[in-house]
Amino acid sequence: MFEHVSFTYPDQNSPTLRDVSFELTPGESLALVGHNGAGKTTLIKLLLRLYDPTEGRIVLDGKDLRDYDLVALRRKFGAIFQDFVHYDLTLGENIALGEVAALDDQARLWQAARQANVATLAETLPQGMDTLLGRSFGGQELSGGQWQRVALARAFVRDCQVLVLDEPTATLDVQTEYELYQRFHELTHGRMTILISHRFSTVRMAERILYLADGRIQEAGSHAELLALNGEYARLYRLQASQYLAESKDEVQA
Ligand SMILES: Nc1ncnc2c1ncn2[C@@H]1O[C@H](COP(=O)(O)OP(=O)(O)OP(=O)(O)O)[C@@H](O)[C@H]1O
Numbered sequence: 001m002f003e004h005v006s007f008t009y010p011d012q013n014s015p016t017l018r019d020v021s022f023e024l025t026p027g028e029s030l031a032l033v034g035h036n037g038a039g040k041t042t043l044i045k046l047l048l049r050l051y052d053p054t055e056g057r058i059v060l061d062g063k064d065l066r067d068y069d070l071v072a073l074r075r076k077f078g079a080i081f082q083d084f085v086h087y088d089l090t091l092g093e094n095i096a097l098g099e100v101a102a103l104d105d106q107a108r109l110w111q112a113a114r115q116a117n118v119a120t121l122a123e124t125l126p127q128g129m130d131t132l133l134g135r136s137f138g139g140q141e142l143s144g145g146q147w148q149r150v151a152l153a154r155a156f157v158r159d160c161q162v163l164v165l166d167e168p169t170a171t172l173d174v175q176t177e178y179e180l181y182q183r184f185h186e187l188t189h190g191r192m193t194i195l196i197s198h199r200f201s202t203v204r205m206a207e208r209i210l211y212l213a214d215g216r217i218q219e220a221g222s223h224a225e226l227l228a229l230n231g232e233y234a235r236l237y238r239l240q241a242s243q244y245l246a247e248s249k250d251e252v253q254a
Contacts, residue, residue, distance in 0.1 A: 004056035007046060015054065016042045018215040026161075029184075029193040031206035033233065038212040040196045044164055047194070048077060060162075078160035080151045088134035091122055091150065098154035112157035117179055118149045145172050163188060165195040177201065200237045209233065
């Protein structure tokens, strides 16, 4: 729960987040949207305690983040970021990096693989879960979208309380994104999920959406509520939808 959180980076004069307050309940999913530089990633950095708020506080399970042991606090989170890392390890090891205890637990690895839509890929690889990935050591190279699904599996294997997804679908193809969407509620069941995305098709998956501008929450609600509000979220949503339609029309005509 964010309580009147403001934050100014140490080398900056003006705040990046201004009086941000919202509550996230267990099992709830929240999406953060806003233009580049609106403060979305900064909000996540505060949640993971890479920085502490300049004003206000962040409370998890009734306790100020500052009162947690840092290691214990970070174990509560599973996070995937835009520029996730590719490891030259086997597929199973790549997934188990999310929770090392799962390394020897094939059932758990396969469950995470299924959740992140990597299972079919794993079945087609020469040594399944034991296939070495990445080109550096002569392993199997994956496409950007396939690497991203591996990163998703890494987050799902972790028995975390809060799942943070920063642009989880940026390089997924439309079909895979749709399949993820279909299973989103099942995947995030029982945990708090915070996702950041510029894609409205992804943002809609969340039960609640915060539209940030200039470090403030300008609009908050479900996708339907924000469309009914007919504010900036609705305008941007329509803009993206119309662009998408125009692009598909061009493709059909080409
Ligand atoms: N380490 C830093 N030091 C100083 N300023 C920073 C730092 N990181 C980010 N900022 C500034 O804070 C503002 C918000 O950045 P942030 O990355 O939170 O935005 P965002 O909404 O996630 O943007 P994007 O959609 O581009 O990822 C920007 O003006 C950025 O330049």
